[in-house]
Amino acid sequence: MPHFTESIPDIFTALGRQSASARPPAELGSFESVAAAFLTRAADERITSQIIKALRDSGLMAPTQLAEADPVEVEDLFRTSGARSLVKLVRPLLKLAQWFAATLDDDDDVVLSVPTESLRDGLRSVNGIGPATADAVLLEGFGRAAYPVDRATYRILVRHGWIDLGVEYDEVRSLIEGALGDDPATLAWLSAEFATLGRLTCRATVAKCDRCPLRSLLPESGPLGDS
Template identity: 30%
Template sequence: MTSVSTIYRALLACHGPQHWWPGETDFEIAVGAILTQNVSWTNVEKAIRRLKEEKLLTPRALHRTPAETLAPLIRPTGYYNQKAKKIRNFLDWFARYGYSFARLRALDTVSIRNGLLAVSGIGPETADSILLYALEKKVFVVDAYTLRLFGRIGMLRGGEGYEEVQQLFHRRFRAGVREYNEYHALIVNHGKYVCRKSPLCGECCLARRCGYAA
């Protein structure tokens, strides 16, 4: 019988470990999670490179940078004025913890998540990406690839809210942070290259388990 664990194992077998999230530091991961909203990762990389060239990719340096200065540097990510504000909002919140990921990590997941969700411009997917990839907290990140893949497989009926989908994985995928990290990365890989908008079902390792391909 198909379960979320079976799908995980099948994806891992066909794509191999993904070694996510791209980023040299926890802070870079958090900034990347905000910048990647509604844009491809290639564009995020361009913005991250510019921030590094300007020596701004540390919390204090970036927090000292006015939004008007920051916005043009992150222009490749689109919605750059809004994203500059979102990054500054995040930094206002992060400053309360002394810009320390170690201090955040010591808190319980629900408190940090609620804190992140209270930051203007940070929604559940961004908050959970920061929790999972920068803070190594065990949360499942739900994104459009997740909804499409599990909808097609037949494990989602469509119309479920973010938390409802997340709870399904939290209840049924009994694994550690490393596997949660890997699972999201595998779903993204599969959604980009196989279960695309026009799916390549003939090349898909999940085809025999998938209602869409049947």
């Protein structure tokens, strides 16, 4: 069984690797892009855009303003923006704003000067932000080379024998980041591709390998157990 790193060229070929970039680089690192990356973990792009616009129109898009906002008022703003089901994200979002304002001062030079590991530690320290969300915010919000290991990624790697069941989050993240290098666009592309496979073919309950582009990379015995 080839190592995950050795399999990268075949994975890229099987998935039809094309260059991809989720956001224009100029936006990355602003509080707005960080908040959008956080919200997109739970909402689609349309709802995220509605919430961002509502926060902007209310003068709350600056981290210092949002950090001091009344959570009940922000929850009402979410409801009137059509994001009633995302009200639970308001308090973590305010905590994210508090961390951003206190740590990064909403200053582009400060944001650029902070190492990725420090940003990761800071994001993980925010109540309500777990390791995968922290890496998604690093990648999509700050434009850093980070890979958010979601359940689909974990499943695919286990089923192909690229990792063992039970491997820790950071070990999987390091494996993927080490194999793909430090290009955020490539990391974002693979993350999106694996998420799509996780929805369409490599589901938690069933692996539909016969219709999956990665079937030629399976072990001879087929997908390995992941539960």
